[in-house]
Amino acid sequence: MPVPTPFHERTSALCTSLLYKEWAGYYAVKSYDTSLEREYFAIRHSAGLLDVTALYKYEVRGRDAGAFLSHVMVKDLRALKPGRVTYLCWCDDDGKVVDDGTVTRLAEERYRVTAAEPSFTWLRRQARGFAVTIEDVSSELGTLALQGPRARDILKDAARGIDMDGLKFFAAAPASIAGVDVHITRTGYTGDLGYEVWVPAHGALAVYDQIMRAGHPHRIEPAGLDALDLTRVEAGFIMNGVDYHSAHQVPLESRKSTPFELGLAWTVQLDREPFIGQAALVAEKQRGPARALVGLVYDWDEYEALFAAIGLGPSVPLGTCRDPVPVYDDGGQVGRASSRAWSPILKKYLALATVQARCAAPGTRLRIEVTVEYERKQIAATVTPTPFFDPPRKKKP
Amino acid sequence: MTKPSRSSYDAIIVGGGHNGLTCAAYLAKAGRKVLVLERRHIVGGATVSEELYPGFTFSVCSYVVSLLRPHIMRELDLARHGLELIPLDCSFTPLPDGRSLARWGDRERTRREIAAFSPLDAERYPDFGLAMTRLSFFAKHVVDSTAPDPTSLRPRELRKNLRLGKALTGLDHDLRYLNLKLMTMSAADFLDEWFESDVLKASMSVSGIIGTFLGIRSPGTAYVLLHHYLGEIDGAFRAWGFARGGTGSVARAVAAAATALGAEIVTEAPVARIDMDGDRATGVVLENGDQIRARAVISAVDPNRTFLRLVGEDRLDAEFAARIKNYKLRGSSGKVNLALDRLPEFSCRPGDGAHLQGDIAIAPSTDYLEQAYDEAKYGAFSRRPYLNVVIPSTVDPTVAPPGKHVMSIFVQYAPYHLKEGADTWPSRREEFGDTVIDTLAEYCPGLKESILYRQVLTPWDLEQQFGLTEGNIFHGELSLEQLAFLRPAAGWSRYRTPIRSLWMAGSGTHPGGGIMAAPGELCAKTLLASGGV
Numbered sequence: 001m002p003v004p005t006p007f008h009e010r011t012s013a014l015c016t017s018l019l020y021k022e023w024a025g026y027y028a029v030k031s032y033d034t035s036l037e038r039e040y041f042a043i044r045h046s047a048g049l050l051d052v053t054a055l056y057k058y059e060v061r062g063r064d065a066g067a068f069l070s071h072v073m074v075k076d077l078r079a080l081k082p083g084r085v086t087y088l089c090w091c092d093d094d095g096k097v098v099d100d101g102t103v104t105r106l107a108e109e110r111y112r113v114t115a116a117e118p119s120f121t122w123l124r125r126q127a128r129g130f131a132v133t134i135e136d137v138s139s140e141l142g143t144l145a146l147q148g149p150r151a152r153d154i155l156k157d158a159a160r161g162i163d164m165d166g167l168k169f170f171a172a173a174p175a176s177i178a179g180v181d182v183h184i185t186r187t188g189y190t191g192d193l194g195y196e197v198w199v200p201a202h203g204a205l206a207v208y209d210q211i212m213r214a215g216h217p218h219r220i221e222p223a224g225l226d227a228l229d230l231t232r233v234e235a236g237f238i239m240n241g242v243d244y245h246s247a248h249q250v251p252l253e254s255r256k257s258t259p260f261e262l263g264l265a266w267t268v269q270l271d272r273e274p275f276i277g278q279a280a281l282v283a284e285k286q287r288g289p290a291r292a293l294v295g296l297v298y299d300w301d302e303y304e305a306l307f308a309a310i311g312l313g314p315s316v317p318l319g320t321c322r323d324p325v326p327v328y329d330d331g332g333q334v335g336r337a338s339s340r341a342w343s344p345i346l347k348k349y350l351a352l353a354t355v356q357a358r359c360a361a362p363g364t365r366l367r368i369e370v371t372v373e374y375e376r377k378q379i380a381a382t383v384t385p386t387p388f389f390d391p392p393r394k395k396k397p
Numbered sequence: 398m399t400k401p402s403r404s405s406y407d408a409i410i411v412g413g414g415h416n417g418l419t420c421a422a423y424l425a426k427a428g429r430k431v432l433v434l435e436r437r438h439i440v441g442g443a444t445v446s447e448e449l450y451p452g453f454t455f456s457v458c459s460y461v462v463s464l465l466r467p468h469i470m471r472e473l474d475l476a477r478h479g480l481e482l483i484p485l486d487c488s489f490t491p492l493p494d495g496r497s498l499a500r501w502g503d504r505e506r507t508r509r510e511i512a513a514f515s516p517l518d519a520e521r522y523p524d525f526g527l528a529m530t531r532l533s534f535f536a537k538h539v540v541d542s543t544a545p546d547p548t549s550l551r552p553r554e555l556r557k558n559l560r561l562g563k564a565l566t567g568l569d570h571d572l573r574y575l576n577l578k579l580m581t582m583s584a585a586d587f588l589d590e591w592f593e594s595d596v597l598k599a600s601m602s603v604s605g606i607i608g609t610f611l612g613i614r615s616p617g618t619a620y621v622l623l624h625h626y627l628g629e630i631d632g633a634f635r636a637w638g639f640a641r642g643g644t645g646s647v648a649r650a651v652a653a654a655a656t657a658l659g660a661e662i663v664t665e666a667p668v669a670r671i672d673m674d675g676d677r678a679t680g681v682v683l684e685n686g687d688q689i690r691a692r693a694v695i696s697a698v699d700p701n702r703t704f705l706r707l708v709g710e711d712r713l714d715a716e717f718a719a720r721i722k723n724y725k726l727r728g729s730s731g732k733v734n735l736a737l738d739r740l741p742e743f744s745c746r747p748g749d750g751a752h753l754q755g756d757i758a759i760a761p762s763t764d765y766l767e768q769a770y771d772e773a774k775y776g777a778f779s780r781r782p783y784l785n786v787v788i789p790s791t792v793d794p795t796v797a798p799p800g801k802h803v804m805s806i807f808v809q810y811a812p813y814h815l816k817e818g819a820d821t822w823p824s825r826r827e828e829f830g831d832t833v834i835d836t837l838a839e840y841c842p843g844l845k846e847s848i849l850y851r852q853v854l855t856p857w858d859l860e861q862q863f864g865l866t867e868g869n870i871f872h873g874e875l876s877l878e879q880l881a882f883l884r885p886a887a888g889w890s891r892y893r894t895p896i897r898s899l900w901m902a903g904s905g906t907h908p909g910g911g912i913m914a915a916p917g918e919l920c921a922k923t924l925l926a927s928g929g930v
Contacts, residue, residue, distance in 0.1 A: 037484065
């Protein structure tokens with residue numbers, strides 16, 4: 001039975017659709033409306049406010065905090081400057097990805113880790129010999145994601161003690177909202193201009209109210225996970241449990257993935273002191289990954305023709321489909337598309353897919369399964385670099 | 398103006414509206430050297446956004462993106478060039494008696510709203526939608542290809558007609574009858590066959606008359622209802638919507654695509670005339686006297702302006718000149734744009750809910766609409782006009798400062814030919830504006846106090862400022878006798894003209910007006926296929 005987040009009192013009053021799902025043990029709004037459309041467009045055109053409290057959050061403190069995290073993660077975090085955030089993944093000894101998330105260096109000897117899955121035990125188990133304390137702050141911290149082109153203007157109004165214009169992409173800074181001490185990071189899961197606000201649970205409602213108040217003239221909308229799931233596919237962001245599976249959670253070796261297979265090679269720093277999975281990753285890099293996670297764009301003319309042939313207009317789902325479908329080349333099945341979404345902004349049908357490495361070059365024409373009128377068909381889809389949608393405002397000062 | 402970089406091009410396009418730009422983009426994509434000449438300081442024509450009052454961006458003329466062809470968005474990669482569309486989710490009709498009707502994307506919500514007026518209509522409404530959606534497949538065939546020519550016996554034409562015929566005969570009996578009715582009936586009569594609620598019929602019938610000099614009881618208005626559902630079969634495309642940043646974003650995105658493909662666009666370059674050598678167009682002469690040559694000249698301005706001014710009647714075949722002179726323009730609408738200090742509040746449905754985020758129709762009854770037309774027939778603007786109101790700032794905060802709003806009011810009827818003469822419009826402009834505001838204020842009592850700035854555009858202004866002859870927003874009436882193979886003149890519906898190397902790409906060609914971009918695209922593709930450039 002899920003429990004409410006610290007923002008529940010507000011979000012439940014706004015959630016007229018009563019559409020919820022369970023997310024990491026919390027009630028999470030799927031969409032406030034019967035359709036995700038308004039929330040999606042708010043994220044892309046004004047701002048959407050999402051309760052993402054269900055992320056797991058850990059604080060790592062102490063003299064060895066940087067060294068410890070560098071040992072656990074694929075990246076050297078001693079080099080991360082205070083006030084900066086980084087995205088990365090972490091692996092098991094075999095170099096298979098356990099989870100992906102962010103690490104924020106809040107102070108010289110204080111880091112915060114976010115994770116999609118409970119990671120406390122895993123972190124604790126690796127901490128032997130390091131002068132660190134690890135604290136699970138998941139339930140003490142509420143998290144709001146404010147995403148969209150107006151997010152900065154809204155926080156300029158809502159927050160005190162922070163230079164929002166100076167807060168660069170993937171930077172973090174303390175601030176005060178409605179008298180509550182918070183952290184603001186310029187991060188998010190939408191690929192748009194956006195921020196995440198880290199709030200002590202006791203101040204959650206005051207912070208929520210203040211942001212909604214400041215957002216009103218900017219046409220802020222509360223947004224749910226369905227809209228988030230659509231924007232993250234446009235942004236080309238993978239999801240643990242959907243596009244890949246944690247090495248800790250799968251019964252089959254073949255379901256595990258290396259960072260190189262997930263397109264996360266850029267997060268991996270191999271040439272440094274030993275870290276978990278290093279040897280396996282060095283070997284993997286030399287060998288070259290067997291699979292690759294790629295973006296696919298459906299051939300719309302073929303898609304439309306499938307429907308036209310039976311006298312229908314092309315029909316697409318609104319929102320992200322997470323049931324995997326096979327992907328083929330001329331020789332047979334070469335992989336599967338794990339997230340599929342029609343992008344209302346791009347007017348393109350997108351997918352994130354894992355395919356054999358030889359099929360991963362941008363421009364490669366593959367075939368993807370489409371079911372029309374209960375019949376399975378195949379149409380062309382082209383390997384396309386991600387992000388599919390990448391507005392300059394995301395990173396702009 | 399900046400000078401064109403060359404003295405000779407493969408193609409010169411006269412008029413940098415969205416169709417001219419689309420045509421340019423497709424020609425440039427095919428590797429042709431293309432020059433677009435625009436009279437004003439910005440591109441877009443009637444697809445334009447301007448900051449007329451500090452901080453407020455007005456979609457000055459056209460205000461919603463209707464049926465912009467999805468394949469054009471994809472082929473020109475308009476999203477990458479900055480085009481973002483925001484769908485309209487609601488059609489809201491306030492009534493003077495305190496009731497109101499809103500139709501939503503949410504079917505059940507719509508059913509409840511209609512049921513308050515007629516439980517029968519509430520259940521008929523989805524049936525109607527399904528029938529229209531099926532019929533619009535037929536319409537889609539027509540819109541997405543060059544006009545059919547039923548008079549031709551050439552094999553290619555016959556094949557094309559056969560395909561169309563198949564699309565029609567593919568429909569079952571009832572639908573074929575329905576299609577014939579749709580082509581011949583008035584919007585009001587057609588809706589009478591389906592529905593009993595006058596409020597529902599009034600709010601639906603207006604899509605049959607927008608931009609035409611016809612009333613909802615005039616035969617031939619029913620088929621335009623189909624246009625609305627054509628958007629539906631584009632399905633998820635949701636082609637009815639606002640462009641983020643205003644309608645001008647469409648033109649800017651197409652211009653950016655065209656430029657990226659190598660086309661050259663020069664603004665403040667009014668064309669004085671089309672140069673000819675015998676019966677062949679050879680280039681243009683600008684008002685400053687500059688002469689630029691091209692293998693093909695493409696006019697994206699209206700047929701009247703193209704032939705009677707840029708070419709000149711004396712250089713036209715008399716028969717053709719007569720057809721162009723008979724081509725009906727007669728604008729029937731005006732526009733009022735407002736900068737507002739706050740959101741308007743409708744007394745029948747207070748608050749700033751989602752009903753303000755779609756289009757708002759002042760169309761309280763079918764009699765009201767027909768009476769508005771009655772006045773126009775005799776050369777007066779409607780004392781109580783049909784208004785189509787949108788407040789794009791409710792979903793696109795880029796067009797107004799935080800908390801403030803822009804309101805676009807499309808007004809019909811405002812006949813170009815006032816009884817006292819079209820040139821009396823300037824002296825009637827503010828009176829016309831007051832009529833519009835008074836009409837709307839009956840539903841929104843606080844409206845007048847919230848107005849920071851007001852722009853009134855009469856059909857005369859549309860002609861003067863945007864070059865729309867007689868203020869016709871569609872480059873010619875979208876009535877049946879001026880559509881498809883008859884647009885703009887029988888025998889000349891395929892973008893060619895009687896003048897060799899002179900082509901047409903504007904809304905005065907098939908499939909007509911609205912921000913569709915189809916005429917520009919189809920002209921370019923036809924021209925390229927002909928080998929003419």
